[in-house]
Amino acid sequence: MRAWLRADGRKGIRNVVLVAYLVECAHHVAREIATPLRKRDVQLIGFAGCYRNDYAETMLDRLCTHPNVGAVLLVSLGCESFDRFALARAVAASGRPVHTITIQSCGGTRAAIAEGRAWVAARRVALDAAPTVAMDVAELVVGTVCGGSDGTSGLTGNPAAGVAFDLLVEQGATCIFEEPGELIGCEHIMAERAATVELGREIVACIAKAARYYATLGLGSFAAGNAEGGLTTIEEKSLGAYAKSGSSPISGLIKPGIVPPRGGLYLLDHVPDGEVRFGFPNINDNAEIAELIACGCHAILFITGRGSVVGSAISPVVKICANPETFRRMADDMDVDAGRILAGAELAEVGREIRDLVVALGEGRRTRSEALGHQEFTLVYKSFAPLGPGCLP
């Protein structure tokens, strides 16, 4: 693979210019800045809220200093509470070009868009000429998420992604699966796979927290489309989702924004700590993808049965279609036809295809969602306590 080397030693398989708005009031200006070059890896992210939130500030910090990002433009209205100074300092300290546009002090909407477009265009030219270095599979961080799951997800796509995870972990890569709300009922099997007894206890506690959280909200992580696709209960969905993790030992339990310290398989706990605040742990699949990317993921394996079309800002999303009927309807959106397992294809063969595709992403290949321009992004309010002492043995 070829990659861009960052000052912290991490390597990126993309070289994105990120435009980040720091409150909804700056969203339009930021979008206008990014749009002309949106097909040339100029991408938009941001946070809508005007109130301070440690989680959101950590998320934007990690995303703006992600190895796939080469330069960052911050777009501030000027009076929001987000600490734009701290974020700009963090990006500058990471060795990346960074510039802040404050709409209230630069002359308003037109002036801000003009200044932003000029800065972004200049950075794009510079990044396009940047040298690349070799990258090994062991340096990859790969996440997995399932969305639009149905009765085929747990039979084909999720176990095939699990096989790909096993192959990647064998090669020294870092793999991250989630999410506790869709692993309810699997906690004791996961605890047996944990590297230490203490980590196993942390995993059991993490799933219990998720069960409490969703019970308080009165709904599980279960959408109407799951039922239409043949899934009846959250336990059934969880057992299918769990297959994404493969069979490697679990090396650690992390939270959004924590980059795993070494290769291995990690579980991402995305459920907020403390009393239930701010609503659902994740309001959609893209909020989960953003958290995986904030943990350093270079690429995301996204398994869908019903047919999700989303991609993401920053890191490519590989669409693995579990359902052969969906694949026939939506082939243009799908990278991997895992539903062929139902017609007799080998699980191991599809798993190898997924692993090979991830490696190809580091050799210039684009995913279907990237080619189609999907760059969805969601970031909402949350609150987390620090990791427990047994989480990263």
Add this chain to the structure above:
Amino acid sequence: MPAPSPSSDPATDPRLLRLHADDNVLVARAPIPAGAPILVAGVAVTLAVGLPIGHKLASRAIAAGEKVRKYGAPIGTATADIARGELVHLHNLRSDYTPSVALAGEAP
């Protein structure tokens, strides 16, 4: 838990998968239309409604209150008596954790 490795049962229609020996449901690997008799664990049954891909039916009679098992693990509790070969879904199975959401009706 290893990845599910579906195994076929010779006394069962090949379009149905048994995911684990302890299961009391079978999953459709291909759509099965209503009306034509099919073999379920050695017994011929006729589906009252078609079984879409990824949906499941009972491999034996399941009593109301009994756990429904798939992948060898409980996926909830039966809310009604379920006959062998009958569709198992929201109308006769509920979660032991949180309720499931479904939409009713069709677009106008």
